[in-house]
Amino acid sequence: MQRAILSKKNYIMFVSAILIAIGFTSALAFKNEAVAVWALAIASVLGAAPIAIQAYQALKVKVVSIDVLVIIAVAGAFIIRNFEESAIVTFLFLFGAYLEQRTLNKTRSAIKELTEMAPESALKQMENGEFEEVDVDEVDVGDIILVKTGMKIPVDGTVLSGEGSINEASITGESLPVSKEKGSQVFAGTILDNGTIQIAADRVGEDTTFGKIIELVEEAQDSKSEAERFIDRFSKYYTPAVLVLGILVGIISRNFELAIIILVLGCPGALVIGVPVSNVAGIGNGARHGVLLKGSEVIGDFSRLDTMVFDKTGTLTAGNPSVAEQEYYGDNIPEALGYLASIENESDHPLAKAILEKIGETTLSTVENTEVVKGGGITATVNGHRIAVGNVAMMEREEVVLSEQAKADIARMERNGNSLVLTSVDRRLKILMGIRDQIRPGVKEELRRLRRLGVKNFVMLSGDNQGTVDAVSQELGLTEAHGNMLPEDKAAYIKKLIEEEGQIVAFVGDGVNDSPSLALAQIGIAMGSGTDVAIETSDVVLMNSNFSRLPHALGLAKATARNMKQNIAIAIGVVLFLLSAVFFSEWMNMSIGMLVHESSILVVILNGMRLLRYKLR
Numbered sequence: 043m044q045r046a047i048l049s050k051k052n053y054i055m056f057v058s059a060i061l062i063a064i065g066f067t068s069a070l071a072f073k074n075e076a077v078a079v080w081a082l083a084i085a086s087v088l089g090a091a092p093i094a095i096q097a098y099q100a101l102k103v104k105v106v107s108i109d110v111l112v113i114i115a116v117a118g119a120f121i122i123r124n125f126e127e128s129a130i131v132t133f134l135f136l137f138g139a140y141l142e143q144r145t146l147n148k149t150r151s152a153i154k155e156l157t158e159m160a161p162e163s164a165l166k167q168m169e170n171g172e173f174e175e176v177d178v179d180e181v182d183v184g185d186i187i188l189v190k191t192g193m194k195i196p197v198d199g200t201v202l203s204g205e206g207s208i209n210e211a212s213i214t215g216e217s218l219p220v221s222k223e224k225g226s227q228v229f230a231g232t233i234l235d236n237g238t239i240q241i242a243a244d245r246v247g248e249d250t251t252f253g254k255i256i257e258l259v260e261e262a263q264d265s266k267s268e269a270e271r272f273i274d275r276f277s278k279y280y281t282p283a284v285l286v287l288g289i290l291v292g293i294i295s296r297n298f299e300l301a302i303i304i305l306v307l308g309c310p311g312a313l314v315i316g317v318p319v320s321n322v323a324g325i326g327n328g329a330r331h332g333v334l335l336k337g338s339e340v341i342g343d344f345s346r347l348d349t350m351v352f353d354k355t356g357t358l359t360a361g362n363p364s365v366a367e368q369e370y371y372g373d374n375i376p377e378a379l380g381y382l383a384s385i386e387n388e389s390d391h392p393l394a395k396a397i398l399e400k401i402g403e404t405t406l407s408t409v410e411n412t413e414v415v416k417g418g419g420i421t422a423t424v425n426g427h428r429i430a431v432g433n434v435a436m437m438e439r440e441e442v443v444l445s446e447q448a449k450a451d452i453a454r455m456e457r458n459g460n461s462l463v464l465t466s467v468d469r470r471l472k473i474l475m476g477i478r479d480q481i482r483p484g485v486k487e488e489l490r491r492l493r494r495l496g497v498k499n500f501v502m503l504s505g506d507n508q509g510t511v512d513a514v515s516q517e518l519g520l521t522e523a524h525g526n527m528l529p530e531d532k533a534a535y536i537k538k539l540i541e542e543e544g545q546i547v548a549f550v551g552d553g554v555n556d557s558p559s560l561a562l563a564q565i566g567i568a569m570g571s572g573t574d575v576a577i578e579t580s581d582v583v584l585m586n587s588n589f590s591r592l593p594h595a596l597g598l599a600k601a602t603a604r605n606m607k608q609n610i611a612i613a614i615g616v617v618l619f620l621l622s623a624v625f626f627s628e629w630m631n632m633s634i635g636m637l638v639h640e641s642s643i644l645v646v647i648l649n650g651m652r653l654l655r656y657k658l659r
Contacts, residue, residue, distance in 0.1 A: 052136075054091065054136065055136035057085075057088060058133045062133055064077070064078075064081040065077070065126075083125050083129075086119075111284060112131065112306060114285070115131065115302045118301070124299065131633065134637055137640065160230075160252065161230060163177060164176060164180075167187070179247065181197055184242065185242075186242055189238070191236050192235075193234055194232070195230055195234065196230055197230050198246075200225065200242050202224065202240045203239065204237060205223040206221075206222055207219035207220065207236050209235050230245075251585075288302070288304040288305040289301065306632050308621060309617075312612060312646045316646035317606045319650035319651070320650040321606070323654050331598075333583075333598065334582065334583040334585060335582055335598070340599075343581075345600045346603075347496070347564075348498045349501065350550060351501045351503060351539070353503060353504065353549075353550065353551040353559075354511065355505075356569060357551060358482060359479040362396075363478060363479050364479075365476070366458070372472055374472075378472035378473055380405050381424045381429045381465075382397065382401065382465045383397070383401045384406045385429060386431070389420065393477050396477050410424070411423040415432065427467050431464070431465050434452060437471065442466045452474065455474070457513070458513055460478045478510065481517060481518065482589050484590060485589055492596060498521075500520045500522075501522045501535075502523040529556060532556065533559050533562050540564065546564050548563055550567040550569060551569065565581050567580060567582040568580035568584065569589070598658075609650060613642060613646060616638065616639065
C-alpha cells in the first residue's frame with residue numbers, strides 16, 4: 043500500500059491541484075463554502091498521504107526529516123480547520139519534490155549518457171571463421187571482433203587488421219577522430235567513424251577502460267565531501283531543534299498557528315539538496331570532458347591546491363626522445379651515418395629509434411664483432427672499420443681525440459639537457475648527436491593557465507640527470523626541479539611538502555612507476571589513458587593524457603567548490619529570512635513561506651546545474 047501511494051505521488055499532486063482550484067473557485071466565484079471546504083480538505087488528506095509515509099519511514103530509522111516537520115504542520119493546520127493552508131502546503135511540497143526530481147535527472151544526464159553509450163553486442167569470430175553478432179557478455183579475452191563503420195567498439199583491444207578513424211570522445215573528451223591501424227589500441231564505447239577493423243579483445247566487460255570509468259563515476263556520486271558530512275551532522279541536530287522551537291513558541295505564545303508556520307518554514311530542504319547536486323553536476327561535466335574526478339572529497343582538496351608536482355617523462359615531456367642537435371666532423375659523413383644506422387638497427391637501446399628516425403633512409407651494412415660496453419656504449423666492425431658508439435667516456439676508452447670545437451659542442455649540448463651519443467670511425471670522431479625528450483606542445487601555456495587559477499608552486503621531480511631536468515625547468519619557468527630521483531625519493535619529497543611545509547599538493551604522473559607519489563599526495567593526477575594503475579591509485583584521471591585537460595580539471599573543481607558554498611549560503615539565507623519574517627512581519631503565512639521554501643530548493647538545483655555547461659575561459 044505504501045509503495046503504491048509513493049509511486050503515484052505525482053498523480054496525487056495533480057489531483058490535489060485540481061481540488062484546490064475547485065475549492066478556491068467555489069469559494070470566490072460561487073460563494074459555496076461547503077464545496078470549497080470539502081475540496082480543500084480532501085486535497086489536504088490526499089497530499090498528506092505520501093508525505094506521512096515518508097515521515098513514518100524516517101522515524102522508523104530514528105531520523106526527524108523534513109517530511110516529519112511538514113506532516114506535523116499540516117496536521118495542525120487541519121485540526122484548526124485552516125484547510126486552505128494545509129492543502130496549499132501539501133501541494134507545494136509535492137510539487138517541489140516533482141521539480142527537484144526533474145532537475146536532478148538533468149544534472150545526472152552526463153552520467154546517463156555514459157551508461158547509454160556502453161556497447162551491447164559484438165561481431166565475434168566463431169570457430170568456422172564466420173563473424174556472428176553476440177551479446178557483449180559472451181565476448182572473452184582473446185576473441186577476435188569485427189567492427190564496421192558506425193559501430194561501437196565493444197572491448198578494449200589491439201587492431202589486428204584494417205584501419206579507420208575512431209571517435210574517442212567517450213574516453214578522452216576529444217571530438218576529433220583518431221586514426222587507427224594494425225597494432226593500435228582501441229577502447230570499448232568508442233565509435234568507428236569510417237573503415238573496417240578486426241581487433242583482438244584484451245579487456246572485456248567491467249574490466250574495460252569504459253566500464254571502469256562508469257563504475258568510478260557512479261562511486262564518485264555516492265562519495266561524500268567534507269561539506270556534505272557537515273550538512274548531514276547539521277541536519278541531524280537542526281531539524282529536531284526546529285521542532286522543539288515550534289513547540290516552545292506554541293506553548294509560550296499560545297499561538298498554535300505560529301508554531302505550525304515555524305515548523306514549515308524552518309525545513310532545511312535547500313541545504314540538504316544543494317551540495318549533492320553541485321557534486322553530481324561537477325563530476326558529470328568532468329566525465330564528458332575526459333576528466334575523471336573520483337569523488338566529491340577530491341573536489342574539496344583540489345579546489346584549495348597551492349603546489350603542483352610533476353614527473354617529467356610522459357607528463358611535461360612527450361616521452362618520445364628525438365635528436366634535437368647534431369654536429370659532424372671531418373669528411374665521409376654519409377658513410378659514417380650509414381655505419382651508425384647499421385649498428386643502431388640491431389640495438390634495442392631506447393635512443394636507437396630516435397637516431398634511426400633522424401638518419402632516415404641509408405645503406406645498411408653487415409655488423410660484426412659487436413661488443414657492448416656497460417655504461418659506455420657499443421663497438422663493432424662495419425665494412426672493415428672499427429666503429430664506436432656511446433658517451434664521452436666511451437670515446438676516452440677508445441682513445442678518440444676530441445678537438446676543442448667538439449668539446450665546446452659537447453658542453454653546449456649538455457647544458458641544453460641532451461643525452462649525448464658520439465660516433466667514431468677508426469678512432470676519429472665523426473658524429474655528435476644530442477637527444478632529448480621534447481616538451482609536450484602547449485605545456486608552457488597550460489602552466490600559465492594553472493598559475494592564473496591559483497597554483498603558486500610548480501615542482502618537477504625526475505629520475506633523469508640534473509642537467510636535463512634544469513633545461514626543462516628553465517624552459518617552462520618552474521619553481522623547483524630535482525633530478526636523479528628514485529620513486530621513493532619522490533614520495534619522501536612530497537611527504538616533506540605536506541607534513542613539514544603544510545602545502546596542499548597534487549602530484550601529476552604517468553600512474554605506473556609513480557604510484558607511491560600518486561597515493562601520498564592529497565590529489566594524485568594520472569596522465570595515462572585509463573591504465574589500471576592510474577585509475578586505481580589516483581584521485582583524478584586525465585583519460586587521454588592530454589595536458590590541456592589539467593587546467594579544466596582544476597577550474598572545474600574550483601567552480602564546483604564555489605557552487606557548493608553558494609548553495610549553502612542561499613539555503614541558510616532563505617531559512618533565516620523566513621523565520622525573521624515570521625517574527626517581525628505581519629504578511630508571512632504558511633503558504634507564502636512554503637512557496638519561498640520550495641522556490642529556494644529549485645534555485646539551488648538550477649545553480650548546481652550551471653556546472654554542466656562549465657568551460658574554462
